[in-house]
Amino acid sequence: MAKATIQLIDALRLTATNLRNGAYHSWGHHGACNCGNLVQSVTKFTKEEILQYAHTGTGEWTELAQEYCATTSAPLTLVFSALEKVGLTPTDIHHIEYLSDRKILEQLPGGLRWLKHNKREDAIAYFDTFANVLEQELLQSIDISIEDLTSANAPSSYKNKLVLAD
Numbered sequence: 001m002a003k004a005t006i007q008l009i010d011a012l013r014l015t016a017t018n019l020r021n022g023a024y025h026s027w028g029h030h031g032a033c034n035c036g037n038l039v040q041s042v043t044k045f046t047k048e049e050i051l052q053y054a055h056t057g058t059g060e061w062t063e064l065a066q067e068y069c070a071t072t073s074a075p076l077t078l079v080f081s082a083l084e085k086v087g088l089t090p091t092d093i094h095h096i097e098y099l100s101d102r103k104i105l106e107q108l109p110g111g112l113r114w115l116k117h118n119k120r121e122d123a124i125a126y127f128d129t130f131a132n133v134l135e136q137e138l139l140q141s142i143d144i145s146i147e148d149l150t151s152a153n154a155p156s157s158y159k160n161k162l163v164l165a166d
Contacts, residue, residue: 001103002130003087004137007042011086012134014041016127019120027118034123035097043082053079087134099126107133 002008015038019025023040024047026032031040031047039050083093095101099115099122106112108129115122 001101002089002092002134004134004141005087006138007085008087009131009134009138011038011041012127012131016124016131019124019127025120025123033097034099034117034126035093037123038096038127039079039083042086043079045079050079096126096130099123101130104130104133 018041019037023037024032025034025037027034029047029051030036031045031050036047036050039045040047043050045053088096092101095104098117099105100117102112104126105114108115108125115126117123
């Protein structure tokens with residue numbers, strides 16, 4: 001599963017918003033499919049640039065992710081380095097392309113259902129849900145104690161708003 005990072009959560013939400021607002025979505029286009037739209041959000045590359053980079057490799061996003069080599073300087077490496085930097089793995093890329101991670105599907109509004117990878121509305125639901133799942137993981141990993149909030153190192157804005165009951 002992807003590493004829960006603020007950057008990835010923001011990119012997933014931006015991708016859902018862009019799709020909701022009419023961004024080009026075509027599952028057969030490396031730069032405009034599910035992964036292509038996410039890559040646009042992460043890298044700011046255009047769909048045309050992503051298509052050009054993807055054509056330096058062979059296959060769909062799932063095959064490209066499996067063949068990814070972080071030590072080369074190929075243009076496609078830029079794309080995968082950016083995805084890896086925000087917290088994604090090749091397995092995550094496969095699941096994004098096919099909207100297939102069961103952990104995400106189980107958290108969809110309305111419950112578990114299988115999504116169609118080439119349907120815009122399903123991609124939006126998947127990206128939104130993926131962001132929500134990662135956000136919950138990130139929030140659960142934050143450990144703040146009362147001592148942290150009242151210590152000399154805590155910002156005064158925290159101390160001024162903290163009310164302790166007797």
